[in-house]
Amino acid sequence: MKILHTSDWHIGKQLHKYDLSEDLELFFTWLIKYIKSENIDVLLVSGDIFDQANPSQAAYKQYYDLLKNLIQLDCKIILTGGNHDSPTVLNAPAELLKAFDITVIGGATEAVEDMFVTVDKNNEKLVVAAVPFLKDRDIRKSAAGESYATKIEQIKSGLRTYFSNVTAHYSRHHTNQVFILMGHLYVQGSELSESERDIQIGNQAGVEANMFGEIPHYVALGHIHKPQVISQEQNIHYCGSPIPLSFSEKEDRKQINVITIENNKISQVAIIPIPKHRNLLTFEGSLQEVEEKLNAYSEVTTLISLAEIIVNEESESLEKRQAFDALTDSQLNSKIEIVKSRLNFKSKIRGASDAFAVGTDVADVTPMQMFEKKLELQSELENTDELKNAFREILEELKL
CATH class of the missing domain: 3.60.21.10 (Metallo-dependent phosphatases)
Structure with missing residues (x-):
C-alpha cells in the first residue's frame, strides 16, 4: 500500500x-x-x-x-x-x-x-x-x-x-x-x-x-x-x-x-x-545595482518569476524616492514581476516614516509587526510583553 x-x-x-x-x-x-x-x-x-x-x-x-x-x-x-x-x-x-x-x-x-x-x-x-x-x-x-x-x-x-x-x-x-x-x-x-x-x-x-x-x-x-x-x-x-x-x-x-x-x-x-514552475527572487543593493540585477536576469520559467527588491541608499531625498517609484513601476525585464519593494536610507528625515522603511506597503506588514512597532514608539509603556501576548490572543481569535 x-x-x-x-x-x-x-x-x-x-x-x-x-x-x-x-x-x-x-x-x-x-x-x-x-x-x-x-x-x-x-x-x-x-x-x-x-x-x-x-x-x-x-x-x-x-x-x-x-x-x-x-x-x-x-x-x-x-x-x-x-x-x-x-x-x-x-x-x-x-x-x-x-x-x-x-x-x-x-x-x-x-x-x-x-x-x-x-x-x-x-x-x-x-x-x-x-x-x-x-x-x-x-x-x-x-x-x-x-x-x-x-x-x-x-x-x-x-x-x-x-x-x-x-x-x-x-x-x-x-x-x-x-x-x-x-x-x-x-x-x-x-x-x-x-x-x-x-x-x-x-x-x-x-x-x-x-x-x-x-x-x-x-x-x-x-x-x-x-x-x-x-x-x-x-x-x-x-x-x-x-x-x-x-x-x-x-x-x-x-x-x-x-x-x-x-x-x-x-x-x-x-x-x-515537486516540479518548480517559477522562481521567487530577491534583488538588493543601491538603485543602480538593483536595476542592473533586474536587467541581467535571464532564466526562463513556466510562470513569470516574482521579485522583491530592497534598495539601500545613504541619504534620503525626493529624487531617490521618485527614482525608486519609477523602478518599481517599470517592467524592465519581461521575465520578472516585482511584487514587493522596500527603500531604506541610512540617514533619513525623522518623522512618520520612522515606523517602517520608506516604500513599505502596509499590506506587507503583519498586524503583529504593526503593533510591536507602535509599542516601540510608545517608550513610556510598561509590561509590553503582556500587551504583545494579549494582542496575539486577539489575532488568534479573529484568525488574522
Missing part, C-alpha cells in the same frame, strides 16, 4: 496581492498524474486546505475541480482542517463526499473514535487518526484572570493529553495495524518561514516531538511550510507546502512524502520533489 502525504495547499493564497492559483493548478495537475502513475492508494492532506476561513468563489472552484478529478482515481482521500481553515466550511459537504470515498474532518470531533479511518487495500491494513488543528476550547478549559504562563502550560498539557487519548484508542482497538497520526500544529525544533500564521499563541505553546510517543508508525504533520523531519526514529514529518508561499521559502525544495507499507509495516518513506 502506498500513502501520499501533503499539506498546506492554501488555496486562494496571494503573495503580496499576486494570485498563486496558477502555481497550485500546475501542482494539482502533477499530483493527479503522480497518484495515477504510481498507484497511490491513500492521499493524506494535513490541514490548511484554504488560505482563508471564508474562501473566494474562485478558491472553492479550484478545490472542487480538484476533488472531481481525484474521485476518478482508485485512491482513498483524507483531508483535515488547519488553523487557516473554517471547520464549518470544510465539513459542509462532508457527508456527500463520503459517497466518493473522501473523508473530511474540519475540526475536532466530540468522540476520538470519529477521527479514526481504516483502509484495507492490497492485503495491507492501515489505521489513520485524522486529527485536525486543535483549538483552545478543544484541549482545555479557560478561566478568568489566568496568567499567560498558566495558559501556555495548560495548552501544552492539553495537547499531550489529547494525543495520548488518540494513541490509547489505537492501542485498545487497532493494535498490530500500521498506524499513521495526522496533525496540524507546531512542534518545537521545526524551522519556520515567514508565511506561517502564528499558531497556539505565537508558537510559544509548541509541543515536544516526544509528545506523540512511540506508538504511531508515521506522524503526518502540517502547518510548517518548510519540509523537514523532526524525528527520524519516530517518523515525524512535515512535508511542507507544495509551492513557495513567501520569499523566505524561495530556496526551499518542495516535496511530497510517499509512505510504502509492506508485510504490515512501513518499508520506506520516499521524498518526491
Whole structure:
C-alpha cells in the first residue's frame, strides 16, 4: 500500500496581492498524474486546505475541480482542517463526499473514535487518526484572570493529553495495524518561514516531538511550510507546502512524502520533489545595482518569476524616492514581476516614516509587526510583553 502525504495547499493564497492559483493548478495537475502513475492508494492532506476561513468563489472552484478529478482515481482521500481553515466550511459537504470515498474532518470531533479511518487495500491494513488543528476550547478549559504562563502550560498539557487519548484508542482497538497520526500544529525544533500564521499563541505553546510517543508508525504533520523531519526514529514529518508561499521559502525544495507499507509495516518513506514552475527572487543593493540585477536576469520559467527588491541608499531625498517609484513601476525585464519593494536610507528625515522603511506597503506588514512597532514608539509603556501576548490572543481569535 502506498500513502501520499501533503499539506498546506492554501488555496486562494496571494503573495503580496499576486494570485498563486496558477502555481497550485500546475501542482494539482502533477499530483493527479503522480497518484495515477504510481498507484497511490491513500492521499493524506494535513490541514490548511484554504488560505482563508471564508474562501473566494474562485478558491472553492479550484478545490472542487480538484476533488472531481481525484474521485476518478482508485485512491482513498483524507483531508483535515488547519488553523487557516473554517471547520464549518470544510465539513459542509462532508457527508456527500463520503459517497466518493473522501473523508473530511474540519475540526475536532466530540468522540476520538470519529477521527479514526481504516483502509484495507492490497492485503495491507492501515489505521489513520485524522486529527485536525486543535483549538483552545478543544484541549482545555479557560478561566478568568489566568496568567499567560498558566495558559501556555495548560495548552501544552492539553495537547499531550489529547494525543495520548488518540494513541490509547489505537492501542485498545487497532493494535498490530500500521498506524499513521495526522496533525496540524507546531512542534518545537521545526524551522519556520515567514508565511506561517502564528499558531497556539505565537508558537510559544509548541509541543515536544516526544509528545506523540512511540506508538504511531508515521506522524503526518502540517502547518510548517518548510519540509523537514523532526524525528527520524519516530517518523515525524512535515512535508511542507507544495509551492513557495513567501520569499523566505524561495530556496526551499518542495516535496511530497510517499509512505510504502509492506508485510504490515512501513518499508520506506520516499521524498518526491515537486516540479518548480517559477522562481521567487530577491534583488538588493543601491538603485543602480538593483536595476542592473533586474536587467541581467535571464532564466526562463513556466510562470513569470516574482521579485522583491530592497534598495539601500545613504541619504534620503525626493529624487531617490521618485527614482525608486519609477523602478518599481517599470517592467524592465519581461521575465520578472516585482511584487514587493522596500527603500531604506541610512540617514533619513525623522518623522512618520520612522515606523517602517520608506516604500513599505502596509499590506506587507503583519498586524503583529504593526503593533510591536507602535509599542516601540510608545517608550513610556510598561509590561509590553503582556500587551504583545494579549494582542496575539486577539489575532488568534479573529484568525488574522
